[in-house]
Amino acid sequence: MTLQVAAVGAEHALAIEAEEADERQKGVSREIIFSRLLAGIIDLSLPLLLATLFTLTASTILNFDLLSSSSIQGGATFSLCFYFLNSFFFLALSGQTPGMYLTDLRLVGEDSMDFTARSLFLRITLFLPVSATVIGLLWGIFDPWCRCLHDRLSGTRVIPSSLDHA
Secondary structure, rough: HHHHHHHHHHHHHHHHHHHHHHHHHHHHOOOHHHHHHHHHHHHHHHHHHHHHHHHHEEEEEEHHOOOOOOHHHHHHHOOOOOOHHHHHHHHHHHOOHHHHHHOOOOOEEOOOOOOHHHHHHHHHHHHHHHHHHHHHHHHHHHHOOOOOOHHHHHOOOEHHHOOOOO
């Protein structure tokens, strides 16, 4: 009797493991595209908002024209620097940017739950050009894991946090 129970338990564990492997091969739900889009909007809005506040404060304190080319250039530089530092810091620390956290997404490697510093740097660097061209974002519609071009080139993927244990 105990041998049968152990055999049934082992078969059940193998069935669950096979089911999880099938889920991983199928990819993720297409709804993740909307979550990713919202996370991207949040992650791009944050640096723009802070750069605007920084430039507005600096123009008031230093008494220079807010719409001059130098203040716009300074704000754009501040925004880009904050984007890179913010993205690298949060992704390296927790695998989530603030936008990913709010939309319950997590960055993982293509074949494992970990990603390298090289793939992280490549992903962050490619995100802005891929987002600007839109074609790289449309790539995610046809990929089973909804990976955009910058994900594929960097060897990463974005999954719902609920799949974190997979």
